[in-house]
Amino acid sequence: MRAHHRSRLLAATAAVCALSVALAGCSGTTKKDSKDDAKEKAQNAKADPDAPLKKGLKIAFLPKQINNPYFTVVDKAGIKGIKEFGGKGKEVGPSDPKASSQVSYINTLTQQRQNAILLAANDPNAVCGPLKQAMKQDVKVVSFDSDAGKDCRHVFVNQAGSDRLARQMVQDLSRQIDDKGEIAILSATQNATNQNTWIKIMKDELKKPRYKDVKLVKTAYGDDDDQKSFQETQGLLKAYPKLKGIISPTTVGGAAAARYVSGSKYKGKVVLGGLGTPNQMRKFVKDGTVKEFLLWDAQHLGYLAAYAGAALASGQITGKQGETFKAGKLGKYKVGKDGEVVLGPPTVFTKKNIDKYDF
Template identity: 70%
Template sequence: MKKRTVLLSALTLTAGLASAALVQNTYKKGLKIAMLPKIINIPYFTTTDNGGLEAIKELGGIGKAVGPSDGGASSQVSYINTLIAQRQDAIVLAANDANALVPSLKRAMAQGIKVVTFDSDVAVEGRQIFINQAKSDGIAKGQIELLSKLMGGKGEFAILSATPNATNQNTWIKIMQDELKKPAYKDMKLVKIAYGNDDDQKSFTEMQGLLQAYPNLKGVISPTTVGVAAAARYLSTSPKKGQVMLTGLGTPNQMRSFIKDGTVTAFQLWNPGDLGYLAAYAAAALASNQVTGKEGDTFTAGKLGKYTVGKNGEVVLGPPTTFDKANIDKFNF
């Protein structure tokens, strides 16, 4: 009886180990996955790329990050075509345009290459899964709510966006405009939407222009990491420092000095490294035939745990964090 009990325990343990091994082995090894950000060599996308490459390494895949030095859709199309020719198993990209990239991405999918978008989406027919950093209405409403708090609920403000065709930016701005129709924001007036094209110097110049053109300006929202850092840099040496409330979406490492010198009181963002990490795992799940991108599909993304695919192939990373003097030194990205 004792021997049989020991044998059963051993069999149970073996079965458990085998089951765990099966879970670990559901992702194919040696997958070729390419990260394609909107623009290379800016801190935000360097961080998303590094998160993606970390995930690909964990999965035993072959990862690389490539991309244009400008925010044009045609530049991304060129890279997509090259990745198709290289027969990548998956392309993970942040789109510079919702529609212009679709023909190339459809060609990639027709050849068996899986396509995952993150940060900024394309039309649904151009990819299988979109990794959204947070719910779009949550981001947009959170930005308006934060600026309203900083401005005391009244005054003129402007938006300093990225490119005019950026899907995520335009979605957020539309929601912000709708939000402003609510009674709570009746004393706030959006006077201008400016575009810095995710270029540091262009964003710097646009911020300068906003302060000159609107002498009564009380606030600026820049929902782009390049824009908010460039705007803060201009504001930090301007007589308007402390008078114009600047917020937006930025990384703690970019914004730390501006928080500490009082240029900026608070801003928001999700963890971009986790965004890239989750997107790479989604790509691997597709390429390993774990999921197809249909609503209800589930997959496990390493340290981030289990995720479920929602409507139209959307997967949401999670809510953004508000950073200020009290917590900014707790973050390093």
């Protein structure tokens, strides 16, 4: 009976396998993941660099959070660029940068048949699925500032080369503390793609012989929230009384750290570096709390992202390496490896040049 039962089981399994082979194959064969159809379609499409930008394009900016001063600057400049080529631009988004907070907005924008969604990803794991669904509906996806992942968008507009930017943040801060002492990193959210990429490169930079006397004691997360970043700065300085410097690879964290240090006994003793916007950091530079910080032109970032979205929606580019498009007044840009478009080198802001910028 046992052998008879075994033979019946094998026969049944074979029958099921035969019936399903047309769909997915039998043991050892993997069914094609339909989620990647949109990306494959884009990769197989042919770009027409001479195609004119379409009129009336609907393009939406989806920042990490809408009450973040940095993203307000980026998105406003981008929407202004959209108007230049006769499109309709808007900004929508959550009031907090939580991992899944952007998902409902992606779904709504897809239902609205936007021609392009321009997104700074809070968490690539959370937004990837919805973005793939948008791409299947022929919505072009551009990630900027913080990447959604190469399979979850057509193009990534990077504000500056990640390697150069991260290493420069370490180099500039270390120089100011004479390459000696304890330092900390005050980041944004734990899942932010750009933050994690930069932090990984920073740690690699710190392995070099130059930094043998520099010790990274802590990476704290202010969640791109001003008050939490302020409190995290306070906590770092209390927990590490010998702390010599703090790198904030986030404009919210940079401004909050400067605000705390400027009114404390640590002013002039603890070096602050990393990223910031001129308008947020101007008073801290002028009162000596911060000597220098980095950033790219945030207005140009939004403007470039807008034109990248329009170029995709108009068929000028598909996201393949080597393709080129013109970004209005910024001129011609080339799509690099994995669909990356780099805005350009960062700017170092100091007391000498900060008043030349207004954003």
